[in-house]
Amino acid sequence: MSTIADVASRAGVSKATASRALSGRGYVSEATRQRVESAARDLSYVAHSSATSLATGRTQTVGIVMPPVDRWFFAELLAGVQESLFALDYDLSLYGVPEGSKTRERLFESVLPGRRFDGIIAVGIQPSAHELERLQRTGRPLVSVGPYSDGSSAVSIDDTAAARIATEHLIELGHTDIAFVGGSTDTAELSFGDAQRLEGYRGALQAAGLAAHARVAGAAPTMPGGYTAAAGLLGDRRRRPTAIVGVCDEAAIGAIIAARRLGIAVPTELSVVGIDDHEHADMFALTTIGQSPRDQGHEAVRLLTRRMEHPDAPLELVDAASALVVRSSTAPPR
Amino acid sequence: MSTIADVASRAGVSKATASRALSGRGYVSEATRQRVESAARDLSYVAHSSATSLATGRTQTVGIVMPPVDRWFFAELLAGVQESLFALDYDLSLYGVPEGSKTRERLFESVLPGRRFDGIIAVGIQPSAHELERLQRTGRPLVSVGPYSDGSSAVSIDDTAAARIATEHLIELGHTDIAFVGGSTDTAELSFGDAQRLEGYRGALQAAGLAAHARVAGAAPTMPGGYTAAAGLLGDRRRRPTAIVGVCDEAAIGAIIAARRLGIAVPTELSVVGIDDHEHADMFALTTIGQSPRDQGHEAVRLLTRRMEHPDAPLELVDAASALVVRSSTAPPR
Numbered sequence: 068m069s070t071i072a073d074v075a076s077r078a079g080v081s082k083a084t085a086s087r088a089l090s091g092r093g094y095v096s097e098a099t100r101q102r103v104e105s106a107a108r109d110l111s112y113v114a115h116s117s118a119t120s121l122a123t124g125r126t127q128t129v130g131i132v133m134p135p136v137d138r139w140f141f142a143e144l145l146a147g148v149q150e151s152l153f154a155l156d157y158d159l160s161l162y163g164v165p166e167g168s169k170t171r172e173r174l175f176e177s178v179l180p181g182r183r184f185d186g187i188i189a190v191g192i193q194p195s196a197h198e199l200e201r202l203q204r205t206g207r208p209l210v211s212v213g214p215y216s217d218g219s220s221a222v223s224i225d226d227t228a229a230a231r232i233a234t235e236h237l238i239e240l241g242h243t244d245i246a247f248v249g250g251s252t253d254t255a256e257l258s259f260g261d262a263q264r265l266e267g268y269r270g271a272l273q274a275a276g277l278a279a280h281a282r283v284a285g286a287a288p289t290m291p292g293g294y295t296a297a298a299g300l301l302g303d304r305r306r307r308p309t310a311i312v313g314v315c316d317e318a319a320i321g322a323i324i325a326a327r328r329l330g331i332a333v334p335t336e337l338s339v340v341g342i343d344d345h346e347h348a349d350m351f352a353l354t355t356i357g358q359s360p361r362d363q364g365h366e367a368v369r370l371l372t373r374r375m376e377h378p379d380a381p382l383e384l385v386d387a388a389s390a391l392v393v394r395s396s397t398a399p400p401r
Numbered sequence: 402m403s404t405i406a407d408v409a410s411r412a413g414v415s416k417a418t419a420s421r422a423l424s425g426r427g428y429v430s431e432a433t434r435q436r437v438e439s440a441a442r443d444l445s446y447v448a449h450s451s452a453t454s455l456a457t458g459r460t461q462t463v464g465i466v467m468p469p470v471d472r473w474f475f476a477e478l479l480a481g482v483q484e485s486l487f488a489l490d491y492d493l494s495l496y497g498v499p500e501g502s503k504t505r506e507r508l509f510e511s512v513l514p515g516r517r518f519d520g521i522i523a524v525g526i527q528p529s530a531h532e533l534e535r536l537q538r539t540g541r542p543l544v545s546v547g548p549y550s551d552g553s554s555a556v557s558i559d560d561t562a563a564a565r566i567a568t569e570h571l572i573e574l575g576h577t578d579i580a581f582v583g584g585s586t587d588t589a590e591l592s593f594g595d596a597q598r599l600e601g602y603r604g605a606l607q608a609a610g611l612a613a614h615a616r617v618a619g620a621a622p623t624m625p626g627g628y629t630a631a632a633g634l635l636g637d638r639r640r641r642p643t644a645i646v647g648v649c650d651e652a653a654i655g656a657i658i659a660a661r662r663l664g665i666a667v668p669t670e671l672s673v674v675g676i677d678d679h680e681h682a683d684m685f686a687l688t689t690i691g692q693s694p695r696d697q698g699h700e701a702v703r704l705l706t707r708r709m710e711h712p713d714a715p716l717e718l719v720d721a722a723s724a725l726v727v728r729s730s731t732a733p734p735r
Contacts, residue, residue: 137473149497153508158494160492347624
């Protein structure tokens with residue numbers, strides 16, 4: 068069987084050049100590519116990506132660890148990562164595994180340490196499970212996406228600030244009875260980012276002297292979660308809040324749907340604000356804090372390629388832009 | 402540098418056994434694993450997955466080609482594929498690329514032919530682009546998921562039948578003025594599966610002598626798409642249909658939200674039926690045709706592993722179960 072060395076020698080180029088020409092990865096001139104391909108044909112050389120990888124010491128693959136892609140944020144982020152990696156000729160190995168599962172435990176304990184990647188992107192990491200620490204032990208370039216990033220380069224919005232700004236928007240409109248939908252009184256059940264959003268809500272109320280008015284309706288960060296929690300909150304006329312902060316747009320949209328079903332007009336009788344600027348936010352005229360997970364995916368790949376090139380460079384933390392988007396789900400209280 | 406052969410020789414086992422022990426893939430006894438690991442330590446052998454791959458001739462990786470995972474169906478399907486592959490110790494290389502894009506063209510022309518996988522799963526393939534034909538040329542075991550599967554093993558629901566059953570349900574309730582939301586009059590814009598659903602709707606009307614009543618409101622197969630199309634259909638009281646078939650649940654839910662905003666009661670003034678049994682269908686009490694994309698993901702991996710073991714076995718076509726789920730968005734017309 069011919070090797071890449073035989074092909075390189077026949078074509079009169081280095082092994083690395085022959086490898087680049089045959090893999091289609093990295094630049095070679097058209098003339099060189101044709102000479103290498105012709106040599107490969109003459110020798111019946113079969114391109115073999117494992118052999119290419121041994122020759123170059125690189126796998127041209129990036130591993131990504133994230134929750135299952137069943138929420139808008141993760142789907143958009145993954146699309147952004149994929150776009151950037153594809154443009155750079157990297158493959159993507161996906162490990163989409165639920166937080167806190169046995170599968171996730173196995174992934175961190177015995178799967179990832181045995182795999183070779185040029186780098187790893189970790190999304191929605193849970194600090195309680197020491198996940199970043201275990202990824203760092205693999206010694207590979209690492210970038211995390213999300214609010215927890217101890218010891219890694221990272222890209223994230225400031226979740227605490229996002230929820231604070233959303234809550235302050237309602238306070239400025241004159242609301243004092245503002246509930247939070249989609250948190251939980253049991254912090255063990257909250258993701259790290261959602262816990263920070265709850266903290267931002269509480270902080271804004273406290274700063275405005277409204278700490279005693281804080282009310283949290285525990286719910287999953289989904290449309291049905293927000294719907295059920297809001298229906299419970301809004302059912303009793305006498306205890307009904309005048310405004311709701313959703314932990315994310317999905318929960319806020321669920322709250323709007325619940326209000327409509329109960330005959331409560333948004334925004335005249337109830338203001339609702341979300342966080343994310345989800346693809347459905349516009350359809351519900353939802354005021355929200357906008358962020359772009361797709362751009363965060365591009366940014367994560369940019370940080371990762373820099374770490375792959377300069378492993379010893381200082382860590383970089385990128386604060387992804389977020390900003391209030393005012394539509395018509397918020398108004399002064401009646 | 403020590404090789405896997407050195408490690409195997411020192412541990413007194415075959416190269417394949419040493420490779421299995423160090424990669425954690427495939428069975429070896431605990432005693433053997435310890436002997437191999439100890440030999441690897443003594444020789445400072447660095448596990449190298451490319452070397453493992455050269456030794457075994459397998460990459461333990463399955464490639465998956467699909468549209469971006471921004472719709473429920475694809476996210477659930479991907480989760481199912483991932484669950485099954487993870488249990489079998491396969492990695493997943495994801496190529497999530499929009500249909501009809503230049504990126505997709507490049508993927509099929511120059512990326513996939515150069516990659517080594519043990520098998521490929523192709524989802525939402527567009528026959529017009531000859532995508533399956535080009536994947537078959539790579540010579541790798543192949544399974545497709547979705548209605549188009551020429552020359553490959555495949556798993557799919559019968560989209561034509563699903564839309565026919567949904568439409569017949571409305572006809573049996575007594576409806577004659579039934580519109581389809583989420584199709585397009587321009588078939589070039591429709592995915593192959595959505596075109597089959599449109600055909601199923603037309604077929605049911607024709608069989609009931611209602612062909613002249615067919616009305617298609619072109620729209621993207623999304624909640625905002627269904628909302629906009631339905632708002633247009635329902636705006637004119639005198640031409641308002643009494644029932645709507647959504648091309649998928651997202652479009653049907655959009656139609657329900659549009660009806661509520663217009664003050665049209667579902668189901669007393671308007672019946673709505675969807676296809677999929679999306680995670681939000683229950684929240685909207687949507688009558689629909691249920692299918693499980695997650696189970697289809699498991700099934701795709703089962704078919705693929707069988708083709709990897711028996712490449713010359715006859716092709717298998719698995720008709721994934723779907724069935725009418727009656728909730729309260731449908732009723733006889735007033």
